[in-house]
Amino acid sequence: MLDHQGWKSRAAGLSFRNKAFIDGRFVDAVSGRVFDSINPATGEVLAQVAECDGADIDLAVAAGRRAFEDGRWSRMAPGARKAVMLKLADLIRANLEEMALLDSLDMGKLVTDAATIDAPGSAHFFQWYAEAIDKIYDEVAPTGPGDLALVRRVPLGVVGAVVPWNFPLDMATWKAAAALAAGNSVVLKPAEQSPLSALRLAELAAEAGVPDGVFNVVPGYGATAGKALGLHMDVDCLAFTGSTATGKLFMQYSGQSNLKQVWPETGGKSPNIIFADCEDLDVAADMAAFGIFFNQGEVCSANSRLYVERSVKDRLVEKLIARATAMQPGDPLDPASRMGAIVDEKQTQGIMRFVEAGKQTANLVAGGSRVTVNGKGCFVQPTIFDDVRHGDPLARDEIFGPVLSVIAFDSEDEAVRMANDSIYGLAASVWTDNLSRACRVSDRLHVGTVSVNTVDALSAQTPFGGMKQSGFGRDLSLHSLEKYTALKTVWIKYRT
Structure with missing residues (x-):
């Protein structure tokens, strides 16, 4: 390389x-x-x-x-x-x-x-x-x-x-x-x-x-x-x-x-559900960060809604903040860069409108700024909002940028209900070490692909597409x- x-x-x-x-x-x-x-x-x-x-x-x-x-x-x-x-x-x-x-x-x-x-x-x-x-x-x-x-x-x-x-x-x-x-x-x-x-x-x-x-x-x-x-x-x-x-x-x-x-x-607004019985929160955090920040979040199936069981939410958010801090944008031609540029000025401004509105309704814990590289370009920091209301545009609209919304849940039923409460149904991820829960929740999610203990799984052998308005x-x-x-x-x- x-x-x-x-x-x-x-x-x-x-x-x-x-x-x-x-x-x-x-x-x-x-x-x-x-x-x-x-x-x-x-x-x-x-x-x-x-x-x-x-x-x-x-x-x-x-x-x-x-x-x-x-x-x-x-x-x-x-x-x-x-x-x-x-x-x-x-x-x-x-x-x-x-x-x-x-x-x-x-x-x-x-x-x-x-x-x-x-x-x-x-x-x-x-x-x-x-x-x-x-x-x-x-x-x-x-x-x-x-x-x-x-x-x-x-x-x-x-x-x-x-x-x-x-x-x-x-x-x-x-x-x-x-x-x-x-x-x-x-x-x-x-x-x-x-x-x-x-x-x-x-x-x-x-x-x-x-x-x-x-x-x-x-x-x-x-x-x-x-x-x-x-x-x-x-x-x-x-x-x-x-x-x-x-x-x-x-x-x-x-x-x-x-x-x-x-x-x-x-379109998509894919949920990522992390249960407290997920033993390895570091791996879950790694993949949650990848699921929203890969390709600058410009992915139709990006895991942009993160539902975390309340007992582990604060620990997971801390891990995500550390990962976002390490993934700042850089020159796309530099192999050391962890994120590239947003596609154009229009898309960049659209992302920042969501971010600025979100600062008034949720708790910004990472990122939140437009930046330049060498004084130029369309770059947005990896951004995390905690304590997002389920009905907030941050959690409902497709932002198509590196913006993650974190929402706590207290029960499996509540997590599934919020995950399905969307006009979109492209993809979802579920993190649990309980096989029965993995199968049960996967069955209940109205999406085209459910990735268990990973995110955005696809291959030439498996169909990719969605349900509802996806x-x-x-x-x-x-x-x-x-x-x-x-x-x-x-x-x-x-x-x-």
């Missing part, structure tokens, strides 16, 4: 792909307009990126449709499609430092996290779905003599994917890898705050052998490019990760257009392939 100077030198030598990638080549936006991609750690403009809109979405969807209909990918032999995606996984690994830097520079995450988690994860997920391609079987339904009923899973056609800025490469991969493995064409709209890694991914996909028109990347704003993709009459499926409000818009766009499938994975889309695992395929029955009568 590079040191601080090594990362800075590597970053200085980067060139950025700043045009849309449509039908196998980089092109300017039809309008000729561009927008600035800004490094939130320094305020510097990294690149001027093509600002695509409806006209560019039309071109990308048309390219995807042509590729799908002529079968260059959709009817490619499973083994051949698998080989291409395996090569793409290898190319991501071969360019790992570059991919990590693109996300770190573009949205402020620690480059060491991007290099050890995000970029390797992207390669892993492409490899995992590649390996699944030739291991998914269709079905033969039970029928009488003279009838053969085949139940097949077939690709949908053109899949639109709109992804957020917090994990730019990984979120693009979670959508694209499964959709491509199923044989679809993809039109990806990355977040305007973080388009650079998606554009480089498209170039690597072409190098790996993904045919022209199969994987298109169209950067632009949500209100123009994103909306155009959601309303497009020739998009068969729209996969989205982002805010609940925007997810609801995409559901509306489907009804206003062609009833395309929409798979939203939206949406109903599922990424990862073989189950996510169901989003990108349709069941097709072929019924054959034959002479007996």
Whole structure:
């Protein structure tokens, strides 16, 4: 792994792909307009990126449709499609430092996290779905003599994917890898705050052998490019990760257009419940801090509500304060830094509005300030509020920043009731050394993933997604392939 100077030198030598990638080549936006991609750690403009809109979405969807209909990918032999995606996984690994830097520079995450988690994860997920391609079987339904009923899973056609800025490469991969493995064409709209890694991914996909028109990347704003993709009459499926409000818009766009499938994975306000029978409070504190401060708290499943049994609350809060004090923000390119920059000025100001309001309603015990690094940037200290009321916006609204709310409870029923009292249902964590309690509480929590004695557990093998207003889309695992395929029955009568 590079040191601080090594990362800075590597970053200085980067060139950025700043045009849309449509039908196998980089092109300017039809309008000729561009927008600035800004490094939130320094305020510097990294690149001027093509600002695509409806006209560019039309071109990308048309390219995807042509590729799908002529079968260059959709009817490619499973083994051949698998080989291409395996090569793409290898190319991501071969360019790992570059991919990590693109996300770190573009949205402020620690480059060491991007290099050890995000970029390797992207390669892993492409490899995992590649390996699944030739291991998914269709079905033969039970029928009488003279009838053969085949139940097949077939690709949908053109899949639109709109992804957020917090994990730019990984979120693009979670959508694209499964959709491509199923044989679809993809039109990806990355977040305007973080388009650079998606554009480089498209170039690597072409190098790996993904045919022209199969994987298109169209950067632009949500209100123009994103909306155009959601309303497009020739998009068969729209996969989205982002805010609940925007997810609801995409559901509306489907009804206003062609009833395309929409798979939203939206907001969260995940509870972390720590019972007094958790023997190792140090481990619980370590993971509670990780669960809210990792990636600057810009995680949809961040464990931002901490419910602690009253008898151990003060001890745990002391441990959390020590951990927050040791996790102050620093230069994202410095391996010694423990937290990076917030994605942009708008998000930073939004976080600080919650913090300033919280100072009037709760007990601020750590952090609470916006800071700079080398006199620049969008940085917020890891912040902890104790004695938060359950109805306080600190405990109810998705802040999407490094802000933890601590609430005491006195009984298991009370903890479960407060944990479930949310419009969101993405994830939850439970800490206990009582197996029966772990199973009992997990059963009662209305969320998509319950992590017991850890936080935010996920893998390629397990589905990720939520309930309630966290949406109903599922990424990862073989189950996510169901989003990108349709069941097709072929019924054959034959002479007996």
